[in-house]
Amino acid sequence: MTTAQTTPPTVPASARKTALSVNINKVALLRNTRHLDIPNVTRAAELCLEAGAQGITVHPRPDERHIRPDDVYELAALMKDWPHCEFNIEGNPFHNLMDFERNLSARGLPLHQCTFVPDSAEQFTSDHGWSFPDDAKRLKPLIEQVHARGVRVSLFMDPIPEAMVAAKAVGADRVEFYTESYARAWSGPQKNKVLSSFVEAARAAAAINLGVNAGHDLNRDNLSEFLRAVPGVLEVSIGHALIADALELGYAATVKDYLRCINEAFTPA
């Protein structure tokens, strides 16, 4: 029995409150502009966890523009002190992601979730999900390898209802909805139309017991409305806007305000 296939949750996904996983890529980006280890990435993660974040996410890109290999292993060591919180690593499994997953397992360091993202090595930022059926055959064995080491697999996906069955068929435990289209539409007339695609995709995922995460360009303005509308989101991973907010408010106050936004979505209107 792997972690990925552990006993189903006692609380139905639709009733569970969404977990906040803080992506700390941008702390590393700032750190990398000097040779001083300021700001310290691990300390940033610790402060976010102390403030109530339920997880930490990193996306160690091949060009090491922000998160570097040492950050991954130091953060995993930190997570040993936070057994009820999760460590999520994002990346392209055909680049460097599998090496991190294998090495963490070999070193006995915690890793709870791998999020497969189809980014090219030099991509500016993540901007699309996996394509089915094109990607199915090559993804399936990698998902099996990660499962064999007891780690959950989430596939970064656009909110396409028909694609949920294909994601489940290749063995994914969850999908992570790429939410940039929602963030871009949030202040305009297309918001509800765009939001409905996420609602339909979430319903399609729930119908086949496929978990739903979400992330990219979520912030304190758009988060509550998304979670109130889209059923059963288990985890949001938020980095860019949250770290920008923390430059103004500090990590602790910022994390608590994002948790407030999440709680607001689960509070009857």
Ligand SMILES: CC(=O)[C@@H](O)[C@H](O)COP(=O)(O)O
């Ligand atoms: C997969 C995704 O949408 C983001 O988590 C991604 O990690 C952002 O990467 P950058 O922080 O390099 O823009």
Ligand SMILES: NCC(=O)COP(=O)(O)O
């Ligand atoms: N998977 C999304 C993530 O980890 C952070 O995305 P963003 O908030 O930095 O856009």
